[in-house]
Amino acid sequence: DAGITQSPRHKVTETGTPVTLRCHQTENHRYMYWYRQDPGHGLRLIHYSYGVKDTDKGEVSDGYSVSRSKTEDFLLTLESATSSQTSVYFCAITASGRGDEQYFGPGTRLTVT
């Protein structure tokens, strides 16, 4: 599982509240990603990071921000949650030293009511 954990695993929140999801990895991988998964859309990239304090937008970044102050942690923040952000969120890493192989965390199911 490439040493990836996500917290929380499940969260229910109300529209308009801020939410932060955490991705933690223990193997010092340089690249980390946040995806959302919705029926019929596969996995869509929200933001990714290529090093501490180095981040870039993905294809569905509106309404989301990220931070990476340590190699092991990549945080995803919804500043003001909306119902359209109800989804399953997956963190992923690209394994250092194993080419492009990408491995996923266990996921966080977020419901915005």
Add this chain to the structure above:
Amino acid sequence: GENVEQHPSTLSVQEGDSAVIKCTYSDSASNYFPWYKQELGKRPQLIIDIRSNVGEKKDQRIAVTLNKTAKHFSLHITETQPEDSAVYFCAASLYNFNKFYFGSGTKLNVKP
């Protein structure tokens, strides 16, 4: 950016039959093509991948083929078993850029 299309969206086969899932990509610079299997409620798991310098790769009952000219690649599962039932995703990436673009998924149902 890259656009990956995947077909079919659902596939139902009898146990023991073969299953084929196809993907096309738009960016001819893409050179890494992984396939993931996702069981219900679980994370996507990498099952096989292929790089653009190879036309075919096999791992036991699964194989992936790549046609760079036509910009499409396929996943082949032979002798399907009920435990192969899952959602399968293809993806395309450009090596060293580390951005992945996923297809929308194929739900495979293997009937005993």
